[in-house]
Structure formats: C-alpha cells, structure tokens
Amino acid sequence: MNTEHRASITRGRDVLVGAFMIMFFVQGARTIIGVMFKPIIQELAWSRSAISMAAFINMAVFALSLTILGKYYDRYGAKRIVVLSSILLGFSYIGISQTQSLWSFILLYGILAALGFGGTSIPLFAALIGKWFDRHRGLAISIALAGGCLGQYIIVPAATTLVQSFGWRTSFAIIGAILLGVNLLLAHYLIKERPHDVSSGPMKTTIAPPAVTDRPTDLNLGQAMRTGSFWFYLVVMLICGGGDYLVLTHLIPMVTDHGISAQTAGKMLGWSGFFSMIGVLITGPVTDRYGNKPVVIVTFILRALIFLMICRYRSLASFYIFALAFGFTMLITAPITTTLLGKLYGFAHVGIITGFITTVHHFSGGLWAWLGGVIFDTTGSYQAAFWMSMVSACIAVGCAVLIREEKHRTSNAAPPQVLS
Secondary structure, three states: OOHHHHHHHHHHHHHHHHHHHHHHHHHHHHOOHHHHHHHHHHHHOOOHHHHHHHHHHHHHHHHHHHHHHHHHHHHHOHHHHHHHHHHHHHHHHHHHOOOOOHHHHHHHHHHHHHHHHHOOOHHHHHHHHHHHOOOOHHHHHHHHHHHHHHHHHHHHHHHHHHHHHHOHHHHHHHHHHHHHHHHHHHHHHHOOOOHHHOOOOHHHHHOOOOOOOOOOOOOOHHHHOOOHHHHHHHHHHHHHHHHHHHHHHHHHHHHHHOOOOHHHHHHHHHHHHHHHHHHHHHHHHHHHHHOHHHHHHHHHHHHHHHHHHHHHOOOHHHHHHHHHHHHHHHOOHHHHHHHHHHHHHOOOOHHHHHHHHHHHHHHHHHHHHHHHHHHHHHHOOOHHHHHHHHHHHHHHHHHHHHOOOOOOOHHHOOOOOOOO
C-alpha cells in the first residue's frame, strides 16, 4: 500500500468521523423540540397547536429544501453547504432564545433552522460518504446515521437538565452556540468534497464509487409511478413519517401530562434514540438475508401493537416500553428505502425516486406533528391521535404486503390501481 493510498483511506475515515459527529449534534438538537414544548407554552401562553404548526412548517421547509440543497451540493461541494447550514442553524437557535412572538418563532425555527437542518441532513452525508467508500459503503452510511441516534440519546436528556437549571431560552442559546462552533470546526478539518481533492490515482479507483449508468431496464420516476408497488410504498412512508414526528414532538408533553417528571420523559426520548441506533444497525444484515419487504411488514406490525398498548395503558412502564419499541422502528426504513427502490426500479434514477418519497415522508411528519397539537387542544388528550396512528400502521402493513419485491420492467408499469 503506497503513501497516497494510505492517505486516501485516512481522509475517507476522517470524512466518516466528521459526518458522525455533525450528525450527533444536529440530530440531537433537532429532537429537543419536545423538551422545549411545555416550557415555551408556560412562559408565552401559546397553544400546543401553535407550536405544532411551527414544527409542521419546519418539516415542510426541510423536505422541500433537500432537492434544492442537493443541487447546490453537486455544484459547490459538501463543505460549503455544511458550513453555511451550520451558521444558519446556530444563529437561528440563538435567535430563538430571544423570541417573544409566534411569528418570530415560526421564522427562526420553522424556516431558518429547517434550512440549516436540510444542509446537514442524512441524504447529504450519505451522498458524501458514498463518494469516499466503495466497499462497505452501506456500513459507512449506517455508522454516520448512528451518530444522529447517539446524539438524541445524549443531547435530549442533557437539554432537559439545561432547561430545568437555566430555562429554555438559555438552553436554546447554549445549544445554538455549540452547533455553530463545533460544526464549523468539524466541517473545516474533516469534511472533504471528493477523493480527488486529496490525491488521484489509487484512491480514486479504489474508494470512489463507480458511476451509475442509465440502464434501459431501469425505470425513471414517471415510469415508477405507473406501478402499484410505488404507490403502496409511498403510503407506507407517508404513514411512517407521520408516526415518527408525532412521537418526537409530543412524547415528552404526553408523558408529563400523566404526572411523570420532565427529566424522566427526556430520558425516555433519549433511550428511544439509542434503540433507533440498534434498529438501523441490524437492518442491513437482516434485509440482506430476508429481503426488505418482510422487515417493513414486521416494523409496522410492531408499531400497530405499541400504539394499541399506549392507547389502553398509561404508566411509567408502558411509556418506557412504547418509547424503546418505537425508537427501535424509527429509522429502519431509512436504509431500506434506497435498497428497496433500487431493487424495484434499478439504480439509474433511484436518487430522484427516493427524493420524492422522502419529501412526502417528511411533509407527512410535519402534518401529523401539527395535527397532534390540534387534537390535544380540541379534545384535551392525544388519545385520538394515537388511535389514528394505530389504524394507519395497520394500513401500512397491508400496503407492504402488496409490494412486489422484484425488478419492475417498463412493460409491467401498469396504472396505479393494478397490482404490480
């Protein structure tokens, strides 16, 4: 192994470490909204639906930003996007600490922070890591994704302690300053655009992924939309996103409504993140052995059962079981989406197909986060929201069963109502 090749491998590992750490801080910061929920309401006398509306706008802007930021990433490189997004995210959180009105909170959290999250998101880092790793690419992406899970596990309980000690305003300012300082340092020293920024020759041919060619049998987005499997999986991901962000936004408020301390509720959400890391790390080996479809089916059967449980039983034990089990399922579809859609339609257009479905997933997540607040303000509880989530999970199971997990051809791209 020559010196250039060793340097290229070291740089690739540096990029992976940088992605892991940035995801750690960003995802941790992203999941603290549940921690801040009640303290903001108590000081500013806003309704839950009002803050939930800000969460909806945040998710909608985040979803729409992925395609735009992806184009800028292709043109200007990952480092510039990560640096600008970190500046935007850090200053928006610092600004939230001074907010006095709902419109300013929506501007800072719903729009500016969402753009910051979009530029430091899983799709961007997955694309970056994919350029540096050929062999073990899936493992490398899963490791970076695990950084976000670990961030939720550590930062959410830490944020709960900060809020109890210093209040939500100071907590937002501290987290914003950390995001600003640490992410900029990580981006400057560890994030490299592509292998040939370091060296040419052995590194480029060994680690950089081969180009994906447009195979005649691969389906584009329009052709994929003419298959039943596309729409069945789209419904699955719509339901998946709704459940994810309903729980992330409202778990802590719901748990504390039943007399459980904010500190304990924060630990629940933190442990949920840890179990999501376990779920995402075992997904790859399991899908390699059994396929993607059975894993999706089992995931939503489990969700249906735990939603049913939390609708009927509300105790410290049942809340912990719910948080851990739901966390285990939360990110399972993240690595599955690309591999399943690639298997169904080929990889020539998998980016745009995956991007469309991911956008729907996040938009649905924001919508359900908002509806959860509306339902609580209307009925005084989250009961209806979780019953609807249980029914939706059952629908997702049915849709997953109807997916045909094999390569689809142009000739069998039938209208959506026909099973294919």
